[in-house]
Amino acid sequence: MPRVRFAPSPTGYLHVGSARTFIFNWLYARRHNGTMILRIDDTDLERNTEQSLQSIFEGLQWLGLDWNEQYRQSERLDLHQAMAQSILDKGLAYRDFTPASEESTVGWLFNPGQREISREESDRRAAAGESFVLRYRVPRDTPETVRFTDAVYGEQSKSTADIEDFALLRSSGAPTYHLASCADDVDLRISHIVRGQDHLTNTFKHVLIFQAAGFPAPQFAHLPLLVAPDGAKLSKRKHGPVVSVTTYRDAGFLPQAFINFLCLLGWSPKDDRERMTREELVSAFSFEGINRSNAVINFTEESPFDAKSLWLNADHIRTMAASDLALALKPVVEGAGYSSERLGLITPLIQERIKLLKDVLTVGDFFFVDELAPYDSAELIPKKGDAAMALKALEAAYTALETAEFAHDPLEAALRAAAETVGIKAGQLFEPVRVAVCGRKTAPPLFGTLEALGRDVCLSRIEGAVAKLK
RNA sequence: GGCGCUAUCGUCUAACGGUUAGGACGGAGCCCUCUCAAGGCUUAAAUACGGGUUCGAUUCCCGUUAGCGCUACCA
Structure with missing residues (x-):
């Protein structure tokens, strides 16, 4: 049974790239009946914020993603210390007493003179309270090749001659990311490390740590990065709120559509499927489907969301049950201060016309407002018609609607009949009526709209239109 | 700079030596139609470049170029 983990550091909001990493881990766990672990990598005390942690939970909750076990690295420092100690005891690490201000600028691999300090002297100086950084003693005399197999990137190797003596413990005694991460991966019996490709080169260091600690390394699967249209990795400072998951939630994305979109970035089911349910994603997921090049998430200043994400969201919206959609729309409508009372009637009318949940407020505003936004009376004039025709149409429609049964078919019959009696084309009658009740020319189908609006x-809106024309 | 990784339509991707290089989004056009959508059909659009290997390279190898990542007592 695989055990996988998502290990965010709480130093910002939940990033879309992080969300995707969570999803891929989660899919893998689900696919193989494994265990999903959430581990908060908060070893950098200075940069962690509680607010960030909340934003991560909030994002995951919105996406409906769950996990089986949860840990916090800051509560597991003893474990990290123990691993550091064991590596030191094996002679595979050493204390570096170089003050941070005097770090060597010439040799980047290690600070001179520190590797050679005897264990006795090192212990004595440490006991005397001299501060130090514990560094991994990377083999120097005869370079070795560090190897691992990545499920996505294949065989990886790097010479120890290109790996610096990286830190395991800071001078504060706190573990670094590399140490804490490996110690926890061992302790939590993580079987597969699925994370961003930005960790690919770090993995050589991790392999070294696992070796030194005497444990087999987990399997690795690195994910291609999500990048902005300019090719740079997504950052809030540079690219704005589009990098935060909550932005998508607030804009009216459906969680399942958003997950679907994220999965298609850097992964493919290898067939032509695009729109997939969560269950389909779970059963189709495999590391073989992950590709190796970065994926651009497309957005611009004017349209902040990738066109495909919008299309997918719209597709999920129009294929879901109208009743479920109405439920999803309810908070949006109520949040804008409107009554959601008639949503049952309205939802089917707008279902295939909205891309985002919040579009209900623009596409269907006239269903909710008491007073129509002002519109130009010229809008009321039908194609190939004039004001007189518009007036005639509206008056005929008014009469018809006074007595018609307010349901789709009877309404259509009544209006078509009305058009015929006054001798104008049905379409030419529908146009002014539509503008009169909706306040604009493009709107959902007329008869359903009339029904939802009520007699x-x-x-009264037709009356208002007639007044505008006179 | 050093090391690592990557390179198919504008974007997301398929094609694990042999295809007219496929699909999707977006674009264009047509059809359907009470407007708008949705839907249907059609269409433009790609193997970064140069060498090999091979009967045959998008696919394998090398180089170039470009992009990204790592190079912290951040993760």
């Missing part, structure tokens, strides 16, 4: 609203 009183329709009649």
Whole structure:
């Protein structure tokens, strides 16, 4: 049974790239009946914030992603210390007493003179309270090749001649990311490390740590990065709120559509499927489907969301049950201060016309407002018609609607009949009526709209239109 | 700079030596139609470059170029 982990450091909001990493881990765990672990990598005390942690939980909760076990690295410092100690005892690490201000600028691999300090002297100086950084003693005399196999990137190797004596413990005694991460991966019996490709080269250091500690390394699967259209990795400072998961939630993405979109970035089911349910994703997921080049998430200043994410969201919206959609729309409508009472009638009318949940407020505003936004009376004039025709159409429609049964088919019959009696084309009658009740030319299908609006609203809006024309 | 990784339409991707290089989004056009959508059909659009290997390279190897990542007592 695989055991995988998502290990965010709480130093910002939940990033879309992090969300994707979580999802891939989660899919793998689900696919193989494994265990999903959330581990908060908070060893950098200075940069962690509680707010960030909340934002991570908030994002994951919105996405409906769960986990089986949860840990916090800052509560496991003893474990990290123990691993550091064991590596030191094996002679595979050494204390570096170089003050931070005097770090060597010439040799980047290690600070001169420190590797040679005897264990006795090192112990004595440490006991005397001299501060030090514990560094991994990377083999120097005869370079070795560090190897591992990545499930995505294949065989990887790097010479120890190109790996610096990296830190395991800071002068504060706190473990570095590399040490804490490996110690916890061992202790939590992580079987597969699935993380961003930015860790690919770090992995050589991790392999060294696992070796030194005497444990087999987990399997690795690195994920291609998500980058901005300019090729740079997504950053809030540079690219704005599009990098935060909550932005997508607030804009009206459906969690399952957003997950679907993220999965298609850097992974493919290898067939032509695009729209997939969570279950389909779980059963199709494999490391073989992950590709190796960075994926651009496309957005611009004007349209902040990738066109494909919008299309996928719209597709999920129009294929879900109208009742479920109404439920999803309810908080959006109520949040804008409107009544959600007639949503049952309205939802089917806008279902295939909105891309984002919040579009209900623009596409369907006229369903909710008491007073229509002002519009130009010229809008009321039908194609190949004039004001007189518009007036005639509206008056005929008014009369018809006074008595018609307010349901789709009867409404259509009544209006078509009305058009015929006054001798204008049905389409030419529908146009002014649509503008009169919706306040604009493009709107959902007319008869359903009239039905959802109800007789009183329709009649008074037509009355208002007639007044505008006179 | 050193090391590592990557390179197919604008974007996301398929093609694990032999295809007219496929699909999707977006674009263009047509159809359907009470407007808008949705849907259907059609269309433009790609193997970074140069060498090999091979009967045959998008696919394997080398180089160039470009991009990204790592190079912290951040993760």
